[in-house]
Amino acid sequence: MADREAGPRPGGRSARVQASVHRAVRELLARMDRAEVTIPLIAQEAGVTPSTIYRRWGELNELLADVAVERLRPDMVPVETGSGRGDLLAWAEQYAEEMASGLGREMIRDVLAAEGAAGPRRCCAYARQQIETVAARAAARDEAFPEIDAVLDRVIAPILFRILFDEALATEKVAGLVDGAFAGVGGGAR
Amino acid sequence: MADREAGPRPGGRSARVQASVHRAVRELLARMDRAEVTIPLIAQEAGVTPSTIYRRWGELNELLADVAVERLRPDMVPVETGSGRGDLLAWAEQYAEEMASGLGREMIRDVLAAEGAAGPRRCCAYARQQIETVAARAAARDEAFPEIDAVLDRVIAPILFRILFDEALATEKVAGLVDGAFAGVGGGAR
Structure with missing residues:
Protein backbone atom coordinates (compact mmCIF):
# COMPACT_ATOMS: atom_id res chain seq x y z
CA MET A 1 0.00 0.00 0.00
CA GLU A 59 -9.77 23.21 14.09
CA LEU A 60 -7.38 22.33 16.87
CA ASN A 61 -8.17 18.60 16.83
CA GLU A 62 -7.14 18.38 13.19
CA LEU A 63 -3.88 20.21 13.80
CA LEU A 64 -3.01 18.07 16.83
CA ALA A 65 -3.76 14.93 14.81
CA ASP A 66 -1.55 16.18 11.97
CA VAL A 67 1.35 16.77 14.36
CA ALA A 68 0.82 13.37 15.99
CA VAL A 69 0.78 11.52 12.65
CA GLU A 70 3.99 13.30 11.68
CA ARG A 71 5.62 12.23 14.94
CA LEU A 72 4.54 8.65 14.30
CA ARG A 73 6.28 8.62 10.92
CA PRO A 74 9.20 6.19 11.28
CA ASP A 75 12.57 7.94 11.25
CA MET A 76 14.70 4.83 10.75
CA VAL A 77 14.54 1.48 9.01
CA PRO A 78 14.03 -1.59 11.22
CA VAL A 79 17.27 -2.88 12.78
CA GLU A 80 18.87 -5.83 10.97
CA THR A 81 19.33 -8.85 13.19
CA GLY A 82 20.08 -11.51 10.57
CA SER A 83 16.61 -13.10 10.39
CA GLY A 84 13.09 -12.02 9.53
CA ARG A 85 11.76 -13.21 12.86
CA GLY A 86 14.53 -11.36 14.71
CA ASP A 87 13.98 -8.16 12.73
CA LEU A 88 10.23 -8.28 13.31
CA LEU A 89 10.64 -8.98 17.01
CA ALA A 90 13.15 -6.14 17.54
CA TRP A 91 10.95 -3.71 15.62
CA ALA A 92 7.71 -4.79 17.32
CA GLU A 93 9.21 -4.60 20.83
CA GLN A 94 10.35 -1.05 20.18
CA TYR A 95 6.98 -0.15 18.64
CA ALA A 96 5.13 -1.57 21.67
CA GLU A 97 7.31 0.42 24.07
CA GLU A 98 7.00 3.67 22.15
CA MET A 99 3.25 3.42 21.75
CA ALA A 100 2.71 2.54 25.42
CA SER A 101 4.75 5.55 26.61
CA GLY A 102 2.97 8.70 27.73
CA LEU A 103 3.89 10.47 24.50
CA GLY A 104 2.86 7.46 22.40
CA ARG A 105 -0.56 7.27 24.05
CA GLU A 106 -1.11 11.00 23.54
CA MET A 107 -0.21 10.67 19.86
CA ILE A 108 -2.57 7.74 19.31
CA ARG A 109 -5.31 9.63 21.08
CA ASP A 110 -4.75 12.77 19.01
CA VAL A 111 -4.73 10.77 15.79
CA LEU A 112 -8.02 9.07 16.67
CA ALA A 113 -9.70 12.27 17.91
CA ALA A 114 -9.69 14.02 14.53
CA GLU A 115 -12.55 13.66 12.06
CA GLY A 116 -12.01 11.28 9.18
CA ALA A 117 -9.86 8.20 8.68
CA ALA A 118 -6.86 9.80 6.93
CA GLY A 119 -4.64 10.13 10.03
CA PRO A 120 -5.25 6.63 11.42
CA ARG A 121 -4.69 5.16 7.96
CA ARG A 122 -1.37 6.94 7.59
CA CYS A 123 -0.29 5.42 10.92
CA CYS A 124 -1.33 2.00 9.71
CA ALA A 125 0.55 2.61 6.44
CA TYR A 126 3.71 3.53 8.37
CA ALA A 127 3.62 0.26 10.31
CA ARG A 128 2.91 -1.61 7.10
CA GLN A 129 5.93 -0.03 5.38
CA GLN A 130 8.26 -1.04 8.19
CA ILE A 131 6.96 -4.62 8.13
CA GLU A 132 7.32 -4.69 4.34
CA THR A 133 10.96 -3.68 4.71
CA VAL A 134 11.53 -6.60 7.07
CA ALA A 135 9.58 -8.95 4.77
CA ALA A 136 11.61 -7.90 1.72
CA ARG A 137 14.86 -8.63 3.53
CA ALA A 138 13.54 -12.03 4.58
CA ALA A 139 12.49 -12.78 0.99
CA ALA A 140 15.96 -11.82 -0.25
CA ARG A 141 17.36 -14.46 2.13
CA ASP A 142 14.77 -17.03 0.98
CA GLU A 143 13.25 -17.09 4.45
CA ALA A 144 9.59 -17.78 5.14
CA PHE A 145 7.78 -14.71 6.43
CA PRO A 146 4.09 -14.19 7.25
CA GLU A 147 1.75 -12.09 5.11
CA ILE A 148 1.88 -8.40 6.02
CA ASP A 149 -1.81 -8.46 6.96
CA ALA A 150 -1.21 -11.38 9.31
CA VAL A 151 1.49 -9.34 11.07
CA LEU A 152 -0.89 -6.38 11.36
CA ASP A 153 -3.65 -8.55 12.83
CA ARG A 154 -1.49 -10.70 15.08
CA VAL A 155 1.21 -8.32 16.28
CA ILE A 156 0.23 -4.68 15.78
CA ALA A 157 -3.49 -5.08 16.55
CA PRO A 158 -3.03 -6.72 20.00
CA ILE A 159 -0.33 -4.18 20.95
CA LEU A 160 -2.63 -1.23 20.18
CA PHE A 161 -5.78 -2.93 21.50
CA ARG A 162 -4.16 -3.52 24.90
CA ILE A 163 -2.86 0.04 25.09
CA LEU A 164 -6.23 1.54 24.19
CA PHE A 165 -8.65 -0.79 25.98
CA ASP A 166 -6.78 -2.66 28.69
CA GLU A 167 -3.24 -2.60 30.05
CA ALA A 168 -0.25 -2.36 27.76
CA LEU A 169 1.34 -5.75 27.15
CA ALA A 170 4.63 -6.44 28.91
CA THR A 171 7.43 -6.27 26.34
CA GLU A 172 8.21 -9.96 26.94
CA LYS A 173 4.78 -10.84 25.54
CA VAL A 174 5.59 -9.38 22.13
CA ALA A 175 7.68 -12.48 21.31
CA GLY A 176 4.57 -14.62 21.74
CA LEU A 177 2.67 -12.41 19.28
CA VAL A 178 5.49 -12.67 16.75
CA ASP A 179 5.54 -16.45 17.17
CA GLY A 180 1.80 -16.45 16.55
CA ALA A 181 2.28 -14.53 13.30
CA PHE A 182 4.91 -17.05 12.20
CA ALA A 183 2.78 -20.08 13.17
CA GLY A 184 1.75 -21.98 10.08
CA VAL A 185 4.23 -20.15 7.85
CA GLY A 186 6.19 -22.85 6.03
CA GLY A 187 9.99 -22.96 6.25
CA GLY A 188 12.25 -22.35 3.25
CA ALA A 189 11.55 -20.10 0.28
CA ARG A 190 8.22 -18.32 0.21
CA MET B 1 -12.42 -10.32 35.59
CA GLU B 59 -17.28 17.86 31.07
CA LEU B 60 -19.12 16.87 27.94
CA ASN B 61 -16.49 14.33 26.79
CA GLU B 62 -16.88 12.40 30.02
CA LEU B 63 -20.65 12.33 29.75
CA LEU B 64 -20.57 11.22 26.10
CA ALA B 65 -18.10 8.47 27.03
CA ASP B 66 -20.34 7.35 29.88
CA VAL B 67 -23.34 7.11 27.56
CA ALA B 68 -21.28 5.25 24.96
CA VAL B 69 -19.95 2.71 27.46
CA GLU B 70 -23.51 2.11 28.66
CA ARG B 71 -24.64 1.50 25.09
CA LEU B 72 -21.79 -0.95 24.61
CA ARG B 73 -22.92 -3.01 27.61
CA PRO B 74 -24.16 -6.31 26.15
CA ASP B 75 -27.93 -6.72 26.44
CA MET B 76 -28.07 -10.43 25.67
CA VAL B 77 -26.03 -13.57 26.21
CA PRO B 78 -24.20 -14.97 23.17
CA VAL B 79 -26.40 -17.14 20.97
CA GLU B 80 -26.05 -20.90 21.54
CA THR B 81 -25.08 -22.79 18.41
CA GLY B 82 -24.06 -26.13 19.91
CA SER B 83 -20.28 -25.64 19.90
CA GLY B 84 -17.78 -23.22 21.40
CA ARG B 85 -16.37 -22.36 18.00
CA GLY B 86 -19.85 -21.75 16.62
CA ASP B 87 -20.86 -19.61 19.59
CA LEU B 88 -17.68 -17.55 19.36
CA LEU B 89 -18.03 -17.08 15.62
CA ALA B 90 -21.67 -16.00 15.83
CA TRP B 91 -20.89 -13.57 18.64
CA ALA B 92 -17.75 -12.16 17.00
CA GLU B 93 -19.46 -11.63 13.63
CA GLN B 94 -22.23 -9.66 15.31
CA TYR B 95 -19.69 -7.71 17.37
CA ALA B 96 -17.68 -6.85 14.26
CA GLU B 97 -20.79 -5.63 12.44
CA GLU B 98 -22.04 -3.55 15.35
CA MET B 99 -18.68 -1.92 16.01
CA ALA B 100 -18.13 -1.11 12.32
CA SER B 101 -21.54 0.58 12.00
CA GLY B 102 -21.78 4.36 12.18
CA LEU B 103 -23.18 4.20 15.71
CA GLY B 104 -20.55 1.68 16.79
CA ARG B 105 -17.71 3.86 15.50
CA GLU B 106 -19.14 6.90 17.28
CA MET B 107 -19.37 4.95 20.51
CA ILE B 108 -15.79 3.70 20.29
CA ARG B 109 -14.61 7.19 19.53
CA ASP B 110 -16.54 8.69 22.46
CA VAL B 111 -15.19 6.05 24.81
CA LEU B 112 -11.60 6.72 23.76
CA ALA B 113 -11.98 10.52 23.81
CA ALA B 114 -12.57 10.76 27.57
CA GLU B 115 -9.73 11.15 30.03
CA GLY B 116 -8.67 8.03 31.90
CA ALA B 117 -8.82 4.34 31.14
CA ALA B 118 -12.03 3.44 33.01
CA GLY B 119 -14.37 3.59 30.00
CA PRO B 120 -12.16 1.62 27.60
CA ARG B 121 -11.54 -0.99 30.28
CA ARG B 122 -15.25 -1.44 30.89
CA CYS B 123 -15.69 -2.09 27.16
CA CYS B 124 -12.89 -4.65 27.27
CA ALA B 125 -14.50 -6.22 30.35
CA TYR B 126 -17.85 -6.49 28.53
CA ALA B 127 -16.25 -8.38 25.65
CA ARG B 128 -14.36 -10.55 28.11
CA GLN B 129 -17.59 -11.46 29.95
CA GLN B 130 -19.29 -12.53 26.75
CA ILE B 131 -16.32 -14.68 25.76
CA GLU B 132 -16.23 -16.18 29.26
CA THR B 133 -19.87 -17.18 28.89
CA VAL B 134 -19.06 -18.97 25.65
CA ALA B 135 -15.96 -20.58 27.21
CA ALA B 136 -17.92 -21.81 30.23
CA ARG B 137 -20.49 -23.48 27.99
CA ALA B 138 -17.68 -25.11 26.00
CA ALA B 139 -16.06 -26.34 29.23
CA ALA B 140 -19.38 -27.82 30.38
CA ARG B 141 -19.42 -29.83 27.14
CA ASP B 142 -15.76 -30.88 27.62
CA GLU B 143 -14.78 -28.98 24.48
CA ALA B 144 -11.38 -27.39 23.95
CA PHE B 145 -11.57 -23.60 23.93
CA PRO B 146 -8.80 -20.99 23.69
CA GLU B 147 -7.72 -18.85 26.63
CA ILE B 148 -9.83 -15.70 26.98
CA ASP B 149 -6.77 -13.51 26.44
CA ALA B 150 -5.97 -15.34 23.22
CA VAL B 151 -9.49 -14.57 21.97
CA LEU B 152 -9.06 -10.91 22.90
CA ASP B 153 -5.72 -10.69 21.07
CA ARG B 154 -6.66 -12.75 18.04
CA VAL B 155 -10.30 -11.90 17.43
CA ILE B 156 -11.31 -8.69 19.21
CA ALA B 157 -8.03 -6.81 18.71
CA PRO B 158 -7.90 -7.19 14.90
CA ILE B 159 -11.60 -6.29 14.58
CA LEU B 160 -11.13 -3.03 16.50
CA PHE B 161 -7.70 -2.28 15.00
CA ARG B 162 -9.09 -2.47 11.46
CA ILE B 163 -12.07 -0.28 12.34
CA LEU B 164 -9.90 2.35 14.01
CA PHE B 165 -6.82 2.38 11.79
CA ASP B 166 -7.69 0.83 8.45
CA GLU B 167 -10.84 -0.51 6.85
CA ALA B 168 -13.30 -2.64 8.79
CA LEU B 169 -12.81 -6.34 8.08
CA ALA B 170 -15.39 -8.02 5.89
CA THR B 171 -17.61 -10.20 8.09
CA GLU B 172 -16.40 -13.31 6.22
CA LYS B 173 -12.91 -12.68 7.57
CA VAL B 174 -14.03 -13.08 11.17
CA ALA B 175 -14.08 -16.87 10.73
CA GLY B 176 -10.38 -16.79 9.91
CA LEU B 177 -9.68 -14.88 13.12
CA VAL B 178 -11.70 -17.39 15.15
CA ASP B 179 -9.81 -20.26 13.49
CA GLY B 180 -6.58 -18.50 14.44
CA ALA B 181 -7.68 -18.32 18.07
CA PHE B 182 -8.47 -22.05 18.03
CA ALA B 183 -5.19 -23.00 16.31
CA GLY B 184 -3.01 -24.97 18.68
CA VAL B 185 -5.86 -25.55 21.14
CA GLY B 186 -5.94 -29.31 21.76
CA GLY B 187 -9.13 -31.29 21.16
CA GLY B 188 -11.06 -32.95 23.99
CA ALA B 189 -11.33 -31.73 27.57
CA ARG B 190 -9.37 -28.68 28.56
Whole structure:
Protein backbone atom coordinates (compact mmCIF):
# COMPACT_ATOMS: atom_id res chain seq x y z
CA MET A 1 0.00 0.00 0.00
CA ALA A 2 1.58 3.27 -1.06
CA ASP A 3 1.64 6.06 1.47
CA ARG A 4 0.02 8.80 -0.52
CA GLU A 5 0.48 12.06 1.25
CA ALA A 6 -0.85 15.34 0.04
CA GLY A 7 1.87 17.28 1.79
CA PRO A 8 3.08 20.66 0.62
CA ARG A 9 5.98 21.06 -1.81
CA PRO A 10 9.17 20.87 0.30
CA GLY A 11 10.80 24.26 0.83
CA GLY A 12 7.78 26.26 -0.36
CA ARG A 13 6.05 28.86 1.78
CA SER A 14 3.34 26.39 2.65
CA ALA A 15 5.92 23.86 3.83
CA ARG A 16 7.65 26.50 5.97
CA VAL A 17 4.35 27.47 7.58
CA GLN A 18 3.60 23.83 8.28
CA ALA A 19 7.02 23.19 9.80
CA SER A 20 6.80 26.25 11.97
CA VAL A 21 3.25 25.50 13.18
CA HIS A 22 4.15 21.88 13.90
CA ARG A 23 7.22 22.97 15.85
CA ALA A 24 5.12 25.45 17.83
CA VAL A 25 2.63 22.72 18.74
CA ARG A 26 5.40 20.37 19.88
CA GLU A 27 6.99 23.09 21.98
CA LEU A 28 3.74 24.15 23.60
CA LEU A 29 2.77 20.54 24.35
CA ALA A 30 6.16 20.03 25.97
CA ARG A 31 5.68 22.90 28.39
CA MET A 32 1.96 23.07 29.14
CA ASP A 33 -1.05 20.87 29.61
CA ARG A 34 -2.74 20.05 26.31
CA ALA A 35 -6.05 21.44 27.59
CA GLU A 36 -4.37 24.87 27.73
CA VAL A 37 -3.09 24.79 24.14
CA THR A 38 -5.18 26.99 21.83
CA ILE A 39 -4.92 28.07 18.22
CA PRO A 40 -4.13 31.72 19.11
CA LEU A 41 -1.27 30.52 21.37
CA ILE A 42 0.08 28.28 18.63
CA ALA A 43 -0.14 31.11 16.11
CA GLN A 44 1.78 33.42 18.42
CA GLU A 45 4.48 30.82 19.03
CA ALA A 46 4.74 30.02 15.31
CA GLY A 47 4.74 33.65 14.20
CA VAL A 48 1.71 33.27 11.93
CA THR A 49 -1.83 34.63 12.20
CA PRO A 50 -4.53 32.47 13.76
CA SER A 51 -6.47 32.65 10.49
CA THR A 52 -3.56 30.95 8.70
CA ILE A 53 -4.04 28.03 11.05
CA TYR A 54 -7.83 28.00 10.86
CA ARG A 55 -7.66 28.13 7.05
CA ARG A 56 -5.30 25.22 6.81
CA TRP A 57 -6.38 22.91 9.63
CA GLY A 58 -9.91 24.04 10.40
CA GLU A 59 -9.77 23.21 14.09
CA LEU A 60 -7.38 22.33 16.87
CA ASN A 61 -8.17 18.60 16.83
CA GLU A 62 -7.14 18.38 13.19
CA LEU A 63 -3.88 20.21 13.80
CA LEU A 64 -3.01 18.07 16.83
CA ALA A 65 -3.76 14.93 14.81
CA ASP A 66 -1.55 16.18 11.97
CA VAL A 67 1.35 16.77 14.36
CA ALA A 68 0.82 13.37 15.99
CA VAL A 69 0.78 11.52 12.65
CA GLU A 70 3.99 13.30 11.68
CA ARG A 71 5.62 12.23 14.94
CA LEU A 72 4.54 8.65 14.30
CA ARG A 73 6.28 8.62 10.92
CA PRO A 74 9.20 6.19 11.28
CA ASP A 75 12.57 7.94 11.25
CA MET A 76 14.70 4.83 10.75
CA VAL A 77 14.54 1.48 9.01
CA PRO A 78 14.03 -1.59 11.22
CA VAL A 79 17.27 -2.88 12.78
CA GLU A 80 18.87 -5.83 10.97
CA THR A 81 19.33 -8.85 13.19
CA GLY A 82 20.08 -11.51 10.57
CA SER A 83 16.61 -13.10 10.39
CA GLY A 84 13.09 -12.02 9.53
CA ARG A 85 11.76 -13.21 12.86
CA GLY A 86 14.53 -11.36 14.71
CA ASP A 87 13.98 -8.16 12.73
CA LEU A 88 10.23 -8.28 13.31
CA LEU A 89 10.64 -8.98 17.01
CA ALA A 90 13.15 -6.14 17.54
CA TRP A 91 10.95 -3.71 15.62
CA ALA A 92 7.71 -4.79 17.32
CA GLU A 93 9.21 -4.60 20.83
CA GLN A 94 10.35 -1.05 20.18
CA TYR A 95 6.98 -0.15 18.64
CA ALA A 96 5.13 -1.57 21.67
CA GLU A 97 7.31 0.42 24.07
CA GLU A 98 7.00 3.67 22.15
CA MET A 99 3.25 3.42 21.75
CA ALA A 100 2.71 2.54 25.42
CA SER A 101 4.75 5.55 26.61
CA GLY A 102 2.97 8.70 27.73
CA LEU A 103 3.89 10.47 24.50
CA GLY A 104 2.86 7.46 22.40
CA ARG A 105 -0.56 7.27 24.05
CA GLU A 106 -1.11 11.00 23.54
CA MET A 107 -0.21 10.67 19.86
CA ILE A 108 -2.57 7.74 19.31
CA ARG A 109 -5.31 9.63 21.08
CA ASP A 110 -4.75 12.77 19.01
CA VAL A 111 -4.73 10.77 15.79
CA LEU A 112 -8.02 9.07 16.67
CA ALA A 113 -9.70 12.27 17.91
CA ALA A 114 -9.69 14.02 14.53
CA GLU A 115 -12.55 13.66 12.06
CA GLY A 116 -12.01 11.28 9.18
CA ALA A 117 -9.86 8.20 8.68
CA ALA A 118 -6.86 9.80 6.93
CA GLY A 119 -4.64 10.13 10.03
CA PRO A 120 -5.25 6.63 11.42
CA ARG A 121 -4.69 5.16 7.96
CA ARG A 122 -1.37 6.94 7.59
CA CYS A 123 -0.29 5.42 10.92
CA CYS A 124 -1.33 2.00 9.71
CA ALA A 125 0.55 2.61 6.44
CA TYR A 126 3.71 3.53 8.37
CA ALA A 127 3.62 0.26 10.31
CA ARG A 128 2.91 -1.61 7.10
CA GLN A 129 5.93 -0.03 5.38
CA GLN A 130 8.26 -1.04 8.19
CA ILE A 131 6.96 -4.62 8.13
CA GLU A 132 7.32 -4.69 4.34
CA THR A 133 10.96 -3.68 4.71
CA VAL A 134 11.53 -6.60 7.07
CA ALA A 135 9.58 -8.95 4.77
CA ALA A 136 11.61 -7.90 1.72
CA ARG A 137 14.86 -8.63 3.53
CA ALA A 138 13.54 -12.03 4.58
CA ALA A 139 12.49 -12.78 0.99
CA ALA A 140 15.96 -11.82 -0.25
CA ARG A 141 17.36 -14.46 2.13
CA ASP A 142 14.77 -17.03 0.98
CA GLU A 143 13.25 -17.09 4.45
CA ALA A 144 9.59 -17.78 5.14
CA PHE A 145 7.78 -14.71 6.43
CA PRO A 146 4.09 -14.19 7.25
CA GLU A 147 1.75 -12.09 5.11
CA ILE A 148 1.88 -8.40 6.02
CA ASP A 149 -1.81 -8.46 6.96
CA ALA A 150 -1.21 -11.38 9.31
CA VAL A 151 1.49 -9.34 11.07
CA LEU A 152 -0.89 -6.38 11.36
CA ASP A 153 -3.65 -8.55 12.83
CA ARG A 154 -1.49 -10.70 15.08
CA VAL A 155 1.21 -8.32 16.28
CA ILE A 156 0.23 -4.68 15.78
CA ALA A 157 -3.49 -5.08 16.55
CA PRO A 158 -3.03 -6.72 20.00
CA ILE A 159 -0.33 -4.18 20.95
CA LEU A 160 -2.63 -1.23 20.18
CA PHE A 161 -5.78 -2.93 21.50
CA ARG A 162 -4.16 -3.52 24.90
CA ILE A 163 -2.86 0.04 25.09
CA LEU A 164 -6.23 1.54 24.19
CA PHE A 165 -8.65 -0.79 25.98
CA ASP A 166 -6.78 -2.66 28.69
CA GLU A 167 -3.24 -2.60 30.05
CA ALA A 168 -0.25 -2.36 27.76
CA LEU A 169 1.34 -5.75 27.15
CA ALA A 170 4.63 -6.44 28.91
CA THR A 171 7.43 -6.27 26.34
CA GLU A 172 8.21 -9.96 26.94
CA LYS A 173 4.78 -10.84 25.54
CA VAL A 174 5.59 -9.38 22.13
CA ALA A 175 7.68 -12.48 21.31
CA GLY A 176 4.57 -14.62 21.74
CA LEU A 177 2.67 -12.41 19.28
CA VAL A 178 5.49 -12.67 16.75
CA ASP A 179 5.54 -16.45 17.17
CA GLY A 180 1.80 -16.45 16.55
CA ALA A 181 2.28 -14.53 13.30
CA PHE A 182 4.91 -17.05 12.20
CA ALA A 183 2.78 -20.08 13.17
CA GLY A 184 1.75 -21.98 10.08
CA VAL A 185 4.23 -20.15 7.85
CA GLY A 186 6.19 -22.85 6.03
CA GLY A 187 9.99 -22.96 6.25
CA GLY A 188 12.25 -22.35 3.25
CA ALA A 189 11.55 -20.10 0.28
CA ARG A 190 8.22 -18.32 0.21
CA MET B 1 -12.42 -10.32 35.59
CA ALA B 2 -15.36 -8.89 37.46
CA ASP B 3 -16.99 -5.80 36.04
CA ARG B 4 -16.77 -3.50 39.01
CA GLU B 5 -18.94 -0.52 38.40
CA ALA B 6 -19.36 2.32 40.79
CA GLY B 7 -22.85 3.02 39.50
CA PRO B 8 -25.52 4.68 41.60
CA ARG B 9 -27.95 2.65 43.72
CA PRO B 10 -30.76 1.53 41.37
CA GLY B 11 -33.96 3.49 41.87
CA GLY B 12 -32.33 6.24 43.93
CA ARG B 13 -32.40 9.90 42.97
CA SER B 14 -28.91 9.69 41.59
CA ALA B 15 -29.89 6.73 39.38
CA ARG B 16 -32.94 8.61 38.09
CA VAL B 17 -30.81 11.64 37.23
CA GLN B 18 -28.33 9.41 35.43
CA ALA B 19 -31.04 7.62 33.47
CA SER B 20 -32.69 10.87 32.47
CA VAL B 21 -29.42 12.54 31.43
CA HIS B 22 -28.35 9.48 29.44
CA ARG B 23 -31.71 9.38 27.70
CA ALA B 24 -31.43 13.08 26.89
CA VAL B 25 -27.98 12.56 25.34
CA ARG B 26 -29.22 9.65 23.21
CA GLU B 27 -32.20 11.64 22.02
CA LEU B 28 -30.15 14.72 21.16
CA LEU B 29 -27.52 12.65 19.35
CA ALA B 30 -30.28 11.02 17.33
CA ARG B 31 -31.64 14.33 16.08
CA MET B 32 -28.63 16.66 15.79
CA ASP B 33 -24.98 16.67 14.90
CA ARG B 34 -22.79 15.80 17.88
CA ALA B 35 -20.86 19.06 17.47
CA GLU B 36 -24.08 20.93 18.33
CA VAL B 37 -24.77 18.98 21.53
CA THR B 38 -23.91 21.01 24.64
CA ILE B 39 -24.34 20.51 28.37
CA PRO B 40 -27.00 23.27 28.67
CA LEU B 41 -29.02 21.60 25.89
CA ILE B 42 -28.73 18.21 27.57
CA ALA B 43 -29.75 19.70 30.90
CA GLN B 44 -32.82 21.27 29.34
CA GLU B 45 -33.80 18.02 27.62
CA ALA B 46 -33.24 16.02 30.82
CA GLY B 47 -35.04 18.50 33.08
CA VAL B 48 -32.04 19.03 35.35
CA THR B 49 -29.77 22.03 35.91
CA PRO B 50 -26.51 22.27 33.98
CA SER B 51 -24.65 22.33 37.30
CA THR B 52 -26.03 18.88 38.12
CA ILE B 53 -24.34 17.62 34.98
CA TYR B 54 -21.09 19.53 35.52
CA ARG B 55 -20.92 18.26 39.11
CA ARG B 56 -21.39 14.66 38.12
CA TRP B 57 -19.56 14.35 34.81
CA GLY B 58 -17.22 17.34 34.82
CA GLU B 59 -17.28 17.86 31.07
CA LEU B 60 -19.12 16.87 27.94
CA ASN B 61 -16.49 14.33 26.79
CA GLU B 62 -16.88 12.40 30.02
CA LEU B 63 -20.65 12.33 29.75
CA LEU B 64 -20.57 11.22 26.10
CA ALA B 65 -18.10 8.47 27.03
CA ASP B 66 -20.34 7.35 29.88
CA VAL B 67 -23.34 7.11 27.56
CA ALA B 68 -21.28 5.25 24.96
CA VAL B 69 -19.95 2.71 27.46
CA GLU B 70 -23.51 2.11 28.66
CA ARG B 71 -24.64 1.50 25.09
CA LEU B 72 -21.79 -0.95 24.61
CA ARG B 73 -22.92 -3.01 27.61
CA PRO B 74 -24.16 -6.31 26.15
CA ASP B 75 -27.93 -6.72 26.44
CA MET B 76 -28.07 -10.43 25.67
CA VAL B 77 -26.03 -13.57 26.21
CA PRO B 78 -24.20 -14.97 23.17
CA VAL B 79 -26.40 -17.14 20.97
CA GLU B 80 -26.05 -20.90 21.54
CA THR B 81 -25.08 -22.79 18.41
CA GLY B 82 -24.06 -26.13 19.91
CA SER B 83 -20.28 -25.64 19.90
CA GLY B 84 -17.78 -23.22 21.40
CA ARG B 85 -16.37 -22.36 18.00
CA GLY B 86 -19.85 -21.75 16.62
CA ASP B 87 -20.86 -19.61 19.59
CA LEU B 88 -17.68 -17.55 19.36
CA LEU B 89 -18.03 -17.08 15.62
CA ALA B 90 -21.67 -16.00 15.83
CA TRP B 91 -20.89 -13.57 18.64
CA ALA B 92 -17.75 -12.16 17.00
CA GLU B 93 -19.46 -11.63 13.63
CA GLN B 94 -22.23 -9.66 15.31
CA TYR B 95 -19.69 -7.71 17.37
CA ALA B 96 -17.68 -6.85 14.26
CA GLU B 97 -20.79 -5.63 12.44
CA GLU B 98 -22.04 -3.55 15.35
CA MET B 99 -18.68 -1.92 16.01
CA ALA B 100 -18.13 -1.11 12.32
CA SER B 101 -21.54 0.58 12.00
CA GLY B 102 -21.78 4.36 12.18
CA LEU B 103 -23.18 4.20 15.71
CA GLY B 104 -20.55 1.68 16.79
CA ARG B 105 -17.71 3.86 15.50
CA GLU B 106 -19.14 6.90 17.28
CA MET B 107 -19.37 4.95 20.51
CA ILE B 108 -15.79 3.70 20.29
CA ARG B 109 -14.61 7.19 19.53
CA ASP B 110 -16.54 8.69 22.46
CA VAL B 111 -15.19 6.05 24.81
CA LEU B 112 -11.60 6.72 23.76
CA ALA B 113 -11.98 10.52 23.81
CA ALA B 114 -12.57 10.76 27.57
CA GLU B 115 -9.73 11.15 30.03
CA GLY B 116 -8.67 8.03 31.90
CA ALA B 117 -8.82 4.34 31.14
CA ALA B 118 -12.03 3.44 33.01
CA GLY B 119 -14.37 3.59 30.00
CA PRO B 120 -12.16 1.62 27.60
CA ARG B 121 -11.54 -0.99 30.28
CA ARG B 122 -15.25 -1.44 30.89
CA CYS B 123 -15.69 -2.09 27.16
CA CYS B 124 -12.89 -4.65 27.27
CA ALA B 125 -14.50 -6.22 30.35
CA TYR B 126 -17.85 -6.49 28.53
CA ALA B 127 -16.25 -8.38 25.65
CA ARG B 128 -14.36 -10.55 28.11
CA GLN B 129 -17.59 -11.46 29.95
CA GLN B 130 -19.29 -12.53 26.75
CA ILE B 131 -16.32 -14.68 25.76
CA GLU B 132 -16.23 -16.18 29.26
CA THR B 133 -19.87 -17.18 28.89
CA VAL B 134 -19.06 -18.97 25.65
CA ALA B 135 -15.96 -20.58 27.21
CA ALA B 136 -17.92 -21.81 30.23
CA ARG B 137 -20.49 -23.48 27.99
CA ALA B 138 -17.68 -25.11 26.00
CA ALA B 139 -16.06 -26.34 29.23
CA ALA B 140 -19.38 -27.82 30.38
CA ARG B 141 -19.42 -29.83 27.14
CA ASP B 142 -15.76 -30.88 27.62
CA GLU B 143 -14.78 -28.98 24.48
CA ALA B 144 -11.38 -27.39 23.95
CA PHE B 145 -11.57 -23.60 23.93
CA PRO B 146 -8.80 -20.99 23.69
CA GLU B 147 -7.72 -18.85 26.63
CA ILE B 148 -9.83 -15.70 26.98
CA ASP B 149 -6.77 -13.51 26.44
CA ALA B 150 -5.97 -15.34 23.22
CA VAL B 151 -9.49 -14.57 21.97
CA LEU B 152 -9.06 -10.91 22.90
CA ASP B 153 -5.72 -10.69 21.07
CA ARG B 154 -6.66 -12.75 18.04
CA VAL B 155 -10.30 -11.90 17.43
CA ILE B 156 -11.31 -8.69 19.21
CA ALA B 157 -8.03 -6.81 18.71
CA PRO B 158 -7.90 -7.19 14.90
CA ILE B 159 -11.60 -6.29 14.58
CA LEU B 160 -11.13 -3.03 16.50
CA PHE B 161 -7.70 -2.28 15.00
CA ARG B 162 -9.09 -2.47 11.46
CA ILE B 163 -12.07 -0.28 12.34
CA LEU B 164 -9.90 2.35 14.01
CA PHE B 165 -6.82 2.38 11.79
CA ASP B 166 -7.69 0.83 8.45
CA GLU B 167 -10.84 -0.51 6.85
CA ALA B 168 -13.30 -2.64 8.79
CA LEU B 169 -12.81 -6.34 8.08
CA ALA B 170 -15.39 -8.02 5.89
CA THR B 171 -17.61 -10.20 8.09
CA GLU B 172 -16.40 -13.31 6.22
CA LYS B 173 -12.91 -12.68 7.57
CA VAL B 174 -14.03 -13.08 11.17
CA ALA B 175 -14.08 -16.87 10.73
CA GLY B 176 -10.38 -16.79 9.91
CA LEU B 177 -9.68 -14.88 13.12
CA VAL B 178 -11.70 -17.39 15.15
CA ASP B 179 -9.81 -20.26 13.49
CA GLY B 180 -6.58 -18.50 14.44
CA ALA B 181 -7.68 -18.32 18.07
CA PHE B 182 -8.47 -22.05 18.03
CA ALA B 183 -5.19 -23.00 16.31
CA GLY B 184 -3.01 -24.97 18.68
CA VAL B 185 -5.86 -25.55 21.14
CA GLY B 186 -5.94 -29.31 21.76
CA GLY B 187 -9.13 -31.29 21.16
CA GLY B 188 -11.06 -32.95 23.99
CA ALA B 189 -11.33 -31.73 27.57
CA ARG B 190 -9.37 -28.68 28.56
